[in-house]
Amino acid sequence: MNNQTPNSKLRTVNVMRYVMPLREGGSLPALADADDGFSYVLKFRGAGQREKALIAELLGGEIARLLGFKVPELVFANLDEAFGRSEGDEEIQDLLKGSQGLNLALHFLSKALTFDPGATLVDPLLASKIVWLDAYITNVDRTFRNTNMLIWNRELWLIDHGASFLFHHSWDNWQKHAEGPFPTIKTHVLLPYASELEVVDLEFKKTLTRAVIRTIVDLIPDEWILASRDVEDAEEGRAIYESFLIKRLEFSGVFIKEAEDARKALI
Structure with missing residues (x-):
């Protein structure tokens, strides 16, 4: 594994569509589509350990990348305040409302x-x-x-x-x-x-x-x-x-x- 240069900046995408929750649990990550045309595993600031989980995800993922491991691209994911208003599931709607602003997402590895x-x-x-x-x-x-x-x-x-x-x-x-x-x-x-x-x-x-x-x-x-x-x-x-x-x-x-x-x- 070759060492990598640390990222000095992450890309920022806007979340366009909530596709589906990925598993049960307190964090409720979701598959979502963004305005850059790619799909992401979205980690919400309003879930579980809130922003601390996002900080750990960011630091841990980027340290791993620096050390040469293969890690999906991390991006900041902006969630507009209007996003999720039409969501029928009340728990998911509350999660989306509580996650307005800057969240974190990982590039989705299809068929992994x-x-x-x-x-x-x-x-x-x-x-x-x-x-x-x-x-x-x-x-x-x-x-x-x-x-x-x-x-x-x-x-x-x-x-x-x-x-x-x-x-x-x-x-x-x-x-x-x-x-x-x-x-x-x-x-x-x-x-x-x-x-x-x-x-x-x-x-x-x-x-x-x-x-x-x-x-x-x-x-x-x-x-x-x-x-x-x-x-x-x-x-x-x-x-x-x-x-x-x-x-x-x-x-x-x-x-x-x-x-x-x-x-x-x-x-």
Whole structure:
């Protein structure tokens, strides 16, 4: 996988048509058509963990892209205040009303297949890279129950990073989260194959410089940061995300040891 240049700006599209909900659950993502002629998986700011899930999706997806993983294009998706008024389902109509303004969407990979760990082998280096990424961003949601990986055009794609960055649900403890292990890694679907974590650590720490981390953090819209009222200034919020990511790199040995110990218990 070749390293990528971090996006300094995301495209913005206007949502034209709500097509269908994609699965049950609190977040209720949907398939939607936009004014650029493409279809997207739309993540709503009015659902579940609200803007924090969008921030995690944005940061996690763009960090993954920077590290060379295949990730569907992320775009900002504008939802007009008139959108959804004709929607018959009251729950969906409330969701759409509560999501007016800027949302996040991923390019829809038509005919993609859900990754099946029993049917597709992942080599140790790639498995280690994915496990490292998820331990780094504290992503709890890449398990056998929900792999959040797709096979599209015979290649592995990563999706759904909205359950990452656990610290931002309790801002006061961000340093503790940054320096600590990630016990949930024991449930990672690819952990049994992740035998190259130390090799990956050296490679990824060279790529994740302070400058590129800052470029990714700068993508977060002010309104998403301020919506939760955890900080009074959007730049203060960005600075915390940046500091978390940098300090997490400094303490990567902690989460690597946690992953290696959990792996030894499995094999």
